Amino acid sequence: MSPSTLSPIAFPDVALPESARRLRTEVRAFLDEEHARGTVLGRPDSWLAGWDPDFSRRLAERGWVGMALPTEYGGAGRGFLERYVVIEELLAAGAPVSAHWVSDRQAGPSILQHGTEEQRRFFLPRIAAGQCFFSIGMSEKNSGSDLASVATRAERTADGWRLTGTKMWTGGAHVNDYAIVLARTDEAEDKHAGLSQFVVDLRAPGVRIEPIHLMSGEHRFNAVHLEGVDVPDGMLLGRPGDGWKQVTGELAFERSGPERYLSTFPLLASLLRELEQRPATAEQLTQVGILTARLHSIRRLSLGVAAALDAGASPDIQAALVKDLGTRLEGTLTDTVRSILPTPADPHATPGTHPELLAFAQLHSPGYTLRGGTNEILRGIITRGLEQHR
Amino acid sequence: MNTHTIDTGAPVVPADAYDTATFYADADSIATVTNTTASDTVALPSPDAATAELLAAVKEAGRRAVPGPFAETALVARPLLHRAHLPVPDGPLSYAIAPELTVRYAHPAASAVGSAGCSGEDNTLLVTGALRRVPWARAATAVVVLATAPFGPVLFTLTPDQAALTPGANLAGEPRDDLHLAALEIPASHVRRISPELLDEARLRAALARSALIAGAAERCVDLTVAHTTARTQFGRPLSRFQAVKQEEARLIEEAALVRAAVQAAAVPLDTGGTAAYFAIAAAKTQASASAAEIARIAHQLHGAIGITQLNPLHLATTRLWSWRDEDGDETYWAPRLARPLTATTLWPTLTTTP
Numbered sequence: 001m002s003p004s005t006l007s008p009i010a011f012p013d014v015a016l017p018e019s020a021r022r023l024r025t026e027v028r029a030f031l032d033e034e035h036a037r038g039t040v041l042g043r044p045d046s047w048l049a050g051w052d053p054d055f056s057r058r059l060a061e062r063g064w065v066g067m068a069l070p071t072e073y074g075g076a077g078r079g080f081l082e083r084y085v086v087i088e089e090l091l092a093a094g095a096p097v098s099a100h101w102v103s104d105r106q107a108g109p110s111i112l113q114h115g116t117e118e119q120r121r122f123f124l125p126r127i128a129a130g131q132c133f134f135s136i137g138m139s140e141k142n143s144g145s146d147l148a149s150v151a152t153r154a155e156r157t158a159d160g161w162r163l164t165g166t167k168m169w170t171g172g173a174h175v176n177d178y179a180i181v182l183a184r185t186d187e188a189e190d191k192h193a194g195l196s197q198f199v200v201d202l203r204a205p206g207v208r209i210e211p212i213h214l215m216s217g218e219h220r221f222n223a224v225h226l227e228g229v230d231v232p233d234g235m236l237l238g239r240p241g242d243g244w245k246q247v248t249g250e251l252a253f254e255r256s257g258p259e260r261y262l263s264t265f266p267l268l269a270s271l272l273r274e275l276e277q278r279p280a281t282a283e284q285l286t287q288v289g290i291l292t293a294r295l296h297s298i299r300r301l302s303l304g305v306a307a308a309l310d311a312g313a314s315p316d317i318q319a320a321l322v323k324d325l326g327t328r329l330e331g332t333l334t335d336t337v338r339s340i341l342p343t344p345a346d347p348h349a350t351p352g353t354h355p356e357l358l359a360f361a362q363l364h365s366p367g368y369t370l371r372g373g374t375n376e377i378l379r380g381i382i383t384r385g386l387e388q389h390r
Numbered sequence: 391m392n393t394h395t396i397d398t399g400a401p402v403v404p405a406d407a408y409d410t411a412t413f414y415a416d417a418d419s420i421a422t423v424t425n426t427t428a429s430d431t432v433a434l435p436s437p438d439a440a441t442a443e444l445l446a447a448v449k450e451a452g453r454r455a456v457p458g459p460f461a462e463t464a465l466v467a468r469p470l471l472h473r474a475h476l477p478v479p480d481g482p483l484s485y486a487i488a489p490e491l492t493v494r495y496a497h498p499a500a501s502a503v504g505s506a507g508c509s510g511e512d513n514t515l516l517v518t519g520a521l522r523r524v525p526w527a528r529a530a531t532a533v534v535v536l537a538t539a540p541f542g543p544v545l546f547t548l549t550p551d552q553a554a555l556t557p558g559a560n561l562a563g564e565p566r567d568d569l570h571l572a573a574l575e576i577p578a579s580h581v582r583r584i585s586p587e588l589l590d591e592a593r594l595r596a597a598l599a600r601s602a603l604i605a606g607a608a609e610r611c612v613d614l615t616v617a618h619t620t621a622r623t624q625f626g627r628p629l630s631r632f633q634a635v636k637q638e639e640a641r642l643i644e645e646a647a648l649v650r651a652a653v654q655a656a657a658v659p660l661d662t663g664g665t666a667a668y669f670a671i672a673a674a675k676t677q678a679s680a681s682a683a684e685i686a687r688i689a690h691q692l693h694g695a696i697g698i699t700q701l702n703p704l705h706l707a708t709t710r711l712w713s714w715r716d717e718d719g720d721e722t723y724w725a726p727r728l729a730r731p732l733t734a735t736t737l738w739p740t741l742t743t744t745p
C-alpha cells in the first residue's frame with residue numbers, strides 16, 4: 001500500500017528543551033507581578049487589542065521581545081521554541097502585547113533576513129528594546145486575498161523612492177513608528193514580479209492616517225494614505241522585485257503561532273471561573289472536555305510547526321493547516337462557551353467580567369478567520385500542497 | 391469464500407462476508423496476518439518496542455484495516471500481561487475490562503486472612519458472568535480479563551474455548567463477541583492480583599489503541615479522497631479544481647492531522663503515567679471520537695455514490711470510524727473525565743505539562 005497521503009506533512013512530536021521549561025516558570029513569575037500591577041487582565045485577542053508600550057518595554061527588559069534575534073543586534077539569541085513558550089504564556093494570560101507584536105513576530109525576523117547591515121544595526125536593537133513598533137502595510141481596498149494585485153506604486157527618485165497609494169486595515173498605524181509597505185516598483189507582466197518592500201516612517205511627510213473603527217467602536221486599524229511619501233534608498237527592504245518572495249517566505253511564521261488558536265483562550269478560563277461557583281452538569285463538563293481536547297490537539301500541531309521551523313524547514317502547508325484549525329476553534333470556543341453557560345453578552349458590563357469578555361470575544365470573532373490570509377485561501381493551499389506531494 | 395487482497399497483502403473478506411464467522415474463527419490465519427513481516431503488510435512490533443513505535447504501527451494497521459486484533463495485541467494485551475508478570479502467549483490476543491463480572495476465589499484459604507496477616511496464596515478464581523463485545527474473541531489465542539475480586543482488582547487470562555461464545559460484530563464487520571462464563575475456574579497460574587493503577591492503565595491503553603486506529607482510518611479517508619478528487623472528472627475538470635471541493639477536502643485533511651497529533655502527543659505520557667497520561671489519553675480519545683463523524687462525512691460526500699458501495703474501499707475506513715469512536719469510551723465518556731479536574735487556574739498549566 002502506498003504511503004499515507006498525509007505523510008509529506010508529518011508533524012514532528014515535540015519535546016521542549018529544558019531551557020524552555022525554565023523559561024516558562026520565569027514568564028509565569030513575571031506575569032504574576034504584572035497581574036498584581038493590574039496590567040495583565042486576561043483579555044481575549046490581546047495581541048490585536050492590548051496596546052501597552054510600557055508593558056512591552058518591561059518585557060523587553062527581560063529579553064523577551066525580539067528574543068530570537070542574535071545578541072550582536074541586541075536580541076537574546078534564543079531559539080524559536082523558547083520564543084514560542086514566552087508568547088503562548090503571554091497570550092494565555094491575556095497580556096497586552098499588541099504594541100510590539102508585529103515588530104517581534106515579523107519586522108525583526110524580516111529585517112534580519114533581508115535587511116542591509118545598516119538597517120539591522122539601526123532597527124534590531126530598538127525592536128529588542130521595545131522602543132520601535134511596526135505595522136503591516138500590505139492590504140488595500142482592492143487587494144485582499146489577491147495581495148499580488150496591490151496598486152500602491154513606488155517610483156524612483158534621485159536618492160530613493162516616492163510612494164503613492166492607500167493601504168487599508170493597517171493595524172496600529174496611528175500609534176506605531178513604522179510600517180513595512182508592499183508596493184509595486186515595476187509594471188511587470190507577471191503581477192508577482194515587480195513588487196518590493198519598504199520601511200516607511202509613519203510620521204514622515206505625506207503619510208496621512210485615517211482611522212477605521214471596528215464594529216465595537218474600537219480604533220485598531222486605519223487607512224494609511226501615502227501621498228507621495230519620499231522614502232530614502234536605505235529604507236528599501238531586500239532587493240527590488242523580491243517583495244513577493246519576501247512576503248510569502250514569512251508566512252509559516254505568521255500562520256502557525258499560538259496567536260492562531262489562543263485568541264479566545266481567556267474566555268475559556270473565565271468560563272471555568274464561573275463554573276466553579278456552582279456544580280457543573282455532566283453536559284457542561286463534556287463540552288468543556290471536548291473544547292480542551294481540541295485546544296490541546298491543535299497546540300500539539302502548532303508546536304510541531306514551531307519545531308520544524310526551528311530545524312530550518314519551511315512547513316507552509318502545515319502552517320496553513322494549523323491556522324485554519326486554530327482560528328476556527330477561536331470562534332467555536334466563543335460559541336460553545338456561550339452555550340455551556342448561557343450568558344447575555346454585555347459590552348458595558350464591568351470590564352473583565354464574564355459577560356463583558358464574552359461580548360469582546362464575540363465582536364472580534366469574525367476577524368479571527370480573516371486576518372493574515374482567509375481560511376478559504378488557506379484551505380486552497382492545503383489541498384494543492386497535498387495533491388502536489390502525491 | 392470470495393477472499394481477495396486489499397492493501398495488506400493479507401486475505402481480507404469483503405464487507406458482506408465480515409459476519410460469516412468461519413473466516414475469523416481460524417485463529418491461525420489471523421496470526422499470519424498479525425505476525426507477518428512481508429513488505430506490504432504491517433508487522434506486529436516486538437513486545438518490547440517503544441510506545442511511539444507501537445502507536446505508529448497500530449495507526450498503520452488502522453489505515454490498512456488489518457483484519458485482526460493487531461492493536462488489541464500490541465498495545466493492550468501484551469503490555470498488560472507483561473506488567474502483571476504473566477507470560478505473553480504467541481498469536482493474537484484480546485482483552486476485556488469487566489468490573490461487573492462476579493469473581494470469587496475458588497479455595498477458602500485464598501479469602502481467609504492467614505497467620506502472617508495476609509490473605510492466602512491460592513489465587514484460583516471462579517468466574518461467572520458475561521464479557522461483552524470482546525474484540526476478535528473468536529480469533530484470539532487468549533483474552534486478558536481485568537475484573538474485581540474480593541480483595542481488589544485482578545487480571546487473568548482465558549482462552550475463548552473455555553467460554554460459550556455468542557458471535558457479534560461492529561459496523562465494519564469486525565468480530566465483537568460475547569463470552570459467557572459459568573463458574574469457570576481460572577487456575578492460579580493464570581491470575582494476578584493487580585493494583586488499581588494497572589486497571590486504570592488498561593482503560594487508558596485500550597482508549598489510546600482505539601484512538602491510534604481511528605487516526606489510521608482517518609488517514610485512509612484522506613488517501614482515498616485526495617486520490618478520488620484528483621482522478622474523477624466532472625464538468626471537464628478534476629473535482630479537486632472546484633473551490634467547494636477544496637474547502638471540504640482541506641477540512642478533512644486537517645481533522646485527520648489533528649487526530650494524528652493528539653495520538654502522537656500521548657506516546658510519552660503513556661510511558662511516564664500519572665495525571666499527564668490521563669490528560670493526554672483522555673484528550674486523544676475525546677478528539678479521535680469527536681472527529682470521526684466529520685471525517686467520515688466529508689470523505690463520503692466527496693466520493694459520491696461509489697463511496698457507499700463495496701466497489702470502493704472507503705467503507706473499510708468509515709465503518710471502522712463509526713464503530714471505533716464508540717469503543718473503549720466515546721467522547722461523552724472521556725470528555726467530562728478530562729474536564730472535571732480543570733479549574734480556571736489549572737487549565738493552562740495542565741495544557742502545558744507535556745512538554
Ligand SMILES: Cc1cc2nc3c(=O)[nH]c(=O)nc-3n(C[C@H](O)[C@H](O)[C@H](O)COP(=O)(O)OP(=O)(O)OC[C@H]3O[C@@H](n4cnc5c(N)ncnc54)[C@H](O)[C@@H]3O)c2cc1C
Pocket residue numbers: 135136137138139140143144145146168169170171172221366367368370371372373374375376377380633
Ligand atoms: C482583524 C484584522 C486585522 C488586519 N490587519 C491587517 C494589517 O495590519 N495589515 C494589513 O495589511 N492587512 C490587515 N488585515 C487585512 C487582511 O489581511 C485581509 O482582510 C485578508 O487578506 C482578506 O482580504 P479581504 O478582507 O479584502 O477579503 P477578500 O479577499 O475580498 O475575501 C472575501 C471573501 O472571499 C473569499 N475569497 C477570496 N478569494 C477567494 C478564492 N480565490 N477562493 C476562495 N475564496 C475566496 C475570502 O476567503 C473571503 O471569505 C486585517 C484584517 C483583519 C480582519
